Amino acid sequence: MKALTNINASSFSDAVQAAQRARAAGQAVAFSGGGTDLLQQIKDGTDPADVIINLRTVADARTITSDSGGVTLGGLIALSELAADPQVITSLTAIAQAAASVGTPQIRNVATLAGNVTQRPWCWYYRNGFNCYKAGGDECFSVNGENGQHAIFGGGPSYIVHPSDVAPALVAFDARFQVTGPNGERELNAEEFFVLPITNPERENSLAEGELLSAIRIPSVAANTFSTYQKIMDREAWTHAEVGVATVIQRDGNAVNNATVVLSGVAPIPWRVEAVEDFLAGRQINAATASEAGELAVSEAQPLAKNGHKLPMTSAAVERAILSLAAG
């Protein structure tokens, strides 16, 4: 591997300052949680880091804390810890299921929540060194190329799909993203945190240079709220979602009071389908409702030449998710 300098950060502000110093010295800097994907990108040459700021040494960044306002998930919590936490399994089920669906046990044991949410796209052009928008270039090679795993919503000028399973589950629970940077801390909602390529084709979120995602806050969840994350892959394990759907439904019996439905694997950001959410409000969960919701989920899809298969997959995933949240 290329020459690297590792700096162990004692706090998030320490990490931010270390990054500023290294950048001022002309070095490329990367923050590292689990580091699995980062090391891969460095080995491949798709991340130019000279200096790695190791965040595993940040104290108290790996905890789950509750108060009257909700739950705060430390950015450095491992996906395996998130997937096994009794409170998360019970009250934030979709988040636990999404975390459990990522990669392999070996990856989940080190991969962090913040790292999963901010990892770079897995588009095969970007990952193989093409000078595309994501690499700072001015072209998306998927448009006229191999676009079987690219966006059916929100694409243009880049058509990547957001790689995170956990992010749509967080968005479905109205998560707030806590960011630490040179100017201190700020908290963003999902619409502020995730960025479509029409706004910035190079990055997937609004983290500025030198900023990092330090924690996720989930507001209190109402009683009788149920959630699920359904993931369809092109093999049974160890890959990204062809289509995923995080669904949170608050209901009385089978009568839906409100619902959030957020897709993964189909858009450059976690993709909320408000048409489905509006449709579900006030309806009974049954086969007819679920089927119609599935159809509605793709009514505004704009498939590319080779990713039309994602439309029926999306409909099926949404239908299954809703039915799985029926009472009794």
Add this chain to the structure above:
Amino acid sequence: MRDKSKPGPSETDSSVNYLDPKAQSRRDFLEGTGAAVVATAAASSLGVGVASAQESSRSARSAISLTVNGVDHSLEVDDRWTLVEVLRDQLDLTGTKIGCNRSECGACTVLMNGQPVYSCSQLAVWADGADVRTVEGLALNGQLSPLQQAFVDNNGPQCGFCTPGQLMTATALLQDNPSPTAAEVQSALVGNLCRCSNYNAIVEAVVAAGDQGGAA
């Protein structure tokens, strides 16, 4: 050539006569050949270029401590070295394999603080203070672990390259779940590929080890 005084796997046992070609291991032969090739290159006109390239890419170094298979080590490592590189190249624990070197195949799986991780995708500096267990740490007093014995009895290894990683992941599984079903074994081992495709025998071996009382 390897420093025979370092702690290492059983093949460095001093009872082996390294002067007897028939007693020499495949690894020692390959290492010896490799050293000869390097020596030739260094003596050629290419030598100067190679040396300066190494100079310009010098990495920062850090002092770390690792406990590996119960033995404490204080080491100075290049920041760029991965955990598997330190295990194999510094500690001579070559049981852990480098397969894909990109978190995909699982041949490099070791237990870090009891949990299976890909040692190819961990910098050694990140493992500072960790308790690491490799395949060399499974047998006790020359006695294979029940899981290792089950791999032998059920023909778990074919070419054997993935076996150390399979054993480590399965060891962690059996510690959490001493009698797993075949489906639970398949689920736990999804991150360990076998390119001989000997999956059925591997799953049978882990299930059999569970039936016989687990990993320990």
